[in-house]
Structures are given as C-alpha cells and as structure tokens.
Amino acid sequence: MAPGMRHACFITVGPARFRIGSDWRAPIDQLRALYADYPMEEVVPDFTVRLQGTSALRRFVRPQVAIAGDFTLPDALPLPLEQGLLAAEMAMNLQMALGWRRHLLLHASAVSRQGRAVVMTGLSGAGKSTLSALLAERGWRFLGDEFVLLDPDSGNIAPFPRPVSLKNEAIAAMEHEVDDDTRFGPVLRDTPKGTIRHLRPRTEWIEQMARETRPGLLLFPRFGFPRAVRRMDEAESFVRLTQASTNYVALGERGFDALTHFVRSVPACAIDYATGDEGVELVERLWSEQGAKWGDRAAA
Amino acid sequence: MGGQGGGMIDGWSVARALTDPASVARLDATGWTRLLSAARALSLIGTLAEIMADRPLPYPAARVLADVRLSNQAGLRQALWEAQCAHLALADYRGRVVLLKGTAFAAAGLDAALGRSIGDLDILVARDGMDQVEALLLAAGWEWVKPDPYDDAYYRQWMHELPPMIHGERDRMIDVHHTILPLTAGPKPDAAALIADARQLPSGLHVLSPADMICHAAAHLMADGDLSGGMRNLWDIDRLVCQFSAKDPDFGDALAERARLHQLTAPVARALRLAHRLFGTPAVWPIRPGVADALFLRRITAVDGWGRKTRKLTRQGFYIRSHLLRMPPAMLARHLWTKWRKGHRG
C-alpha cells in the first residue's frame, strides 16, 4: 500500500480548498512560504493537485514535474523542477477552471473600494493582472488577479486573492511599488511564459477573503495603447464574458441568469492606457463617476 | 491514514461506499479526502454524489459532492441533446439507430445512468448502412477528427466503428459502430441480432435489449485491456443486472442465451463474478471462482487516496494485453511500426 505522497500541504484561498502533494520537498516549501498568511489546516479539500515525477528515474536525474490531480489536460507539458512552484500554481488554476461549480468563474481580476468591486477582464497580457496589483498597493482591496467568482444566487463577488503572478516587465514595476521584500516569491526564469515572480497580497486582504462584495463596474483594460475610453453595450459585454468564463456552459441556466444579471446591472467600458499610472487614474475616475450615480440612487 | 485500516485499497472503499452508503458515517476528514480522490480517479465520483445526495454528510464533503451533482446535470443534458441532434441528422436513414453505453442508459431512464459520466455519443447501426449514416452526419455538421490516411484505413479495416467524428459547432464527438467489438478480437458478436432485438424508445431511437446491454458491457470490459475503466464498467453491470433481474426472474436464462449467441459467455461470466465480488451483484448465474479473478480485481481496484493508479507492474501487463486483444501480433507490429515512423518524422 502506497503511504501517500512524500510531501504535502493544504491551502485555502477564498472559498476553495486545495490539497497539494509532491514527490519533492522544494515546491511544497516554496508554497508554504508564498502562502504564509493563508489558512493551511488539513480539511477535506475541494481539489487535489499532484506534482509527480515523469518516471521513477526522472525523479532524480534532471527531474521534470508532471502536473496531475482531479482535473488534468491531456497535453500539459511537464516543467523542470526549478519551476515546481509555477507547476503547482498552474495546476491549482486548472482545478478551478475545470472543476469549480459554486460560482460563475470569470477569467478576470478585481479590486474594490467601499464595498463596490471593479471587475477587469481581457485577453492574457492585456494588463488586467498588473493593474489589479497596482490598485491593491494604492488603497484598493484586492479580490484576485486570475479569477473572479460571481455568486449566482446573490450576484456578489467572492474574493479569490491568490498571489499575483507577475510576468516580465511587471516584476520590476511592482518591486518598485512594494517595499516589503518578504511578499515576493522566488524569481522563476525561462518559464513557458517568460520570467515569473509571485507577489503575495497584503495580509489584510487575505484576512478579509471570506467577505463578499457587490460588483460595481466592468472594465476591459488594454495596456500599451494611447489613452481611450469606450462604453460597451450589454450584448458585447455578455459575449466577451461568456468567452472569459471557464464554466459558463457547465453552469447551464444558473450561469445564464448570473451573467445576464451581471451585465445588466453594471456599466461596462473598454479602456486603453499607456502606463500603469494612467491605468490607475482612469479606473479611479470611472469609479468616481459611477460612484456618484450609486450615491444618487442611494439618496433617492 | 485515518478512518480506514492501513491495508485498505481505496478502490474497495469506493465499492463499499456505493453498496453500503451508511458506512461513510464512520469516515473522518482524511477518510473522506481519500474516498473522494479515489472515486474521482475511478470515474465513479458522479455516482457517489447521487447515492449520497439525501444523506447527512459533513459539510466539506457535501459541498464537493454538490458540485459534482451540478456537473452530472450538465453532462446528462448535453448527452441527451447530442442524441437528439444525431437523431434529427439521421431522419432519412431507414434503419435503426441504437444508442449505446451511457447515453443509452440515460435515454432509457435506467438506474445505471444515475450520476454516470457520459463521454462521446456512441451509436450502433447496420454495417450496410454505414456509408449513408456517414454521409448524413457529414451533411449535418460533423467532421473527421483526424484527417490521417493511415489512421483512417486502420479504423475502417480493423475496427468496429468509423473513425471518430466531431460536430463543428457543438464540439461533441460521435462514434458510429457496426458491431460491439473490434473485428480483430476473438469473439464475433452477432451485430444483426443486436440491432434486430433492440428496444424502441418513445423518441424513436433504440437501445439494446436488456441481455444484450450486459453482453456489451462485458465485451467492453474485456476489450478495455488495461482495465482503466474497469470499476465503472462493473458498476454499470451491477446496476443493469439488479434492475433487469428484479423485473424478470428468468433474466439469467435470457442472458445465457444471448451471451452464447454473441460468443461472449466467458466474458459475461467473468464480469458477473467480478461484479458479484466487488458489489455483491445478484448471482443470476452460478458463481464459480475464476483463475485470474484475483488479478483482475487487484488491477481494477488499484488506486490510492491521492487518486494515483497504483501497482504499475500489473498495469503494464494489462496494457500489453490490451493491444494483443485488439490486434493479432503481426498486425500489432505493423501498427507500432507505422506509429513509430510517424513519430520520428515529426
């Protein structure tokens, strides 16, 4: 009888609980350090992730980490052991993307202020992740940089504040922004996505991760373009969000209800910005304009 | 390891939970964690979720299983719709369209459908109708998955089905069979009899007769040489036998007759024995111990509490067996050679 996996840990992020097992110690040690502020007690997990050797010999000779677990992709390539932390992160994302059913899952980042969330979505590399990280260092509550969890019953957003996965140029930008060096993970070079470094959210946002927030604004940011703002209509937002959701189809009618309600209840804009500062300023301006309307409605 | 004793193979704990749902009351958190992972690895988590639906469970386990039930609903809806789409596409085909496996259980409302994961749509049609069925499906938006002349020739020559097709818009696969075992396998089931004896559903689609359903499931278990889906397959057989034998006290005799006709007496006997050992399936045939049963059972239940398929040596042995079963040796060599060459040409 196999005794189990050699090394293991449990991590809870927002409503999701993970069990991660590994043939090697290093990835688990790195996870424990990166997730130092998150609940780590042993619970019945929602998902199991396995980091395992591609063969018995490969465990020792130039080891490769194969990603396995409850949900896997047939063509997921193994990563070198030095990138074991990235393998764990990718595997956890994959479990959420393929297995989560309690919320409508949007591939998006989100921050909030005064109980109203700004949801930012767009293609990979459009800057939504970095923009959320920047806002979170400038007084906004961080709700997540990868997935936004929309509750089909309440219409609220459940925070999923994983460590931000910073890529390439964004690493230096955030190192400049954050003065607490202990919040950064190791630098992972030559990954399939370039250089990657994780940034742990501020402790207060992790402590508040069980508190849901109402959505207030939907943005489609694009980094590296001349400043522009365009209103987006409900139908276009709807189509784009169905494409940005990994479980819209699986949720059936609940997904349809949640998403139609969402796009009808929050205003949406596509925003282009040339620098991070410009992005932050645009989000704050749009949020204030919209905030005035929420105020009017509340007063009325 | 909590809950269960240290020597417990997790496949058996899944069997226990399915047949004696009350037994989960003594599981602690670790026991639940192991059970859920093992059930998922054995493709039985959907069934487990439905069986536990009305039981008071610890909250963390209950919420995992509630998610699984939502996935079950979506899978069932999709499978039934896909069958209806194929039915519509084949409206001009005069022969019978017989649904197989999971879709058939669901369409016929059988207990075996409860929580069962349903993959591709599998249908059985008469061999001389294959060309028309193929043409009608292509006209209705299905397309070939792999436009590879070698694979294509291989399928058409040796397999019991058309090369797999996928619907361009709905992204769902269909397998069109003209019999239930590869032509290279030993037994030669009577495909014409399978179709002639099929039962019509209100929709106009057909499913196999009760006895033929068992024969097919047993043939499937035999053809799945590495037994990766063995436990799920045996659970299908358990559910079908329970349901059919409760309705018809002479079901064992009917099954014996059909198994003989399809040259599947030995595989059906083994499937009934294994299901009886694992799930306590009613013995519709006298149960005599079989030589390799212990080996089969060890392989079938070989999963650990992390969802890893264990006992690598037994698995390897079964994998080679899988290929031998599907193809006579000379053909196997030819197949591997062609694959190898293709691999090296990139």
Place this chain on the structure above:
Amino acid sequence: MTVRAFAALPGHAIKRVRLGGLEAIYHAPSGITHLLAQPVPELLDALDEAGDGRFVTSAELAVRIAERFDLVGDDPQEAPEQVLAERLAELAALGLVRVRAQA
C-alpha cells in the same frame, strides 16, 4: 412539397433576456445560449401569441406579423412567408421552435 408548421417551445424550455438591441436566449434542453437579433424575438413572440403549443404555418404567421411589421427579405422578389419559413426552419434546426409536417 410538404407544408411545415411551427410552434413555440413550452415556457420552461426557453429563457429570454433582452440585452440592449439583442436578445440572449437560453435553450434548456441543450444548455446552449443564443444571441439573436431582430426579427427573431418578434417571431418567437408571434408564435407565443398563437397560443399554448399551437402549430401554425409560416403563411398564417406572416399574416399575424404583417399587422405589426413589414417583412422584406434580402431578395425583394421573395414572398414574405417564404422569408419567414426560412428563418423558422433555421430556428427549428437550433431547437428553438418546434416543427412538424402539416397534414
């Protein structure tokens, strides 16, 4: 040529939400969402108004719709009921309306 008749789906099989100028339609039996523009919502409304599950031909439907809309196809030579029949056949293929051959 067989004349085909069409009917609305039962209410629980379909869910419609207006999104700006378009309509998002959830089709429960397939779990598929359609995003459709004019004149589809109007066609579905007209079928609904024909009564609970009642089958009507495209010619009958053309009369009802003509009370409120001008029906013109891409080809102005085409008869309105012909245009309607084509749209309805497309909707039937998606499962969004029921269809049968009229006796």
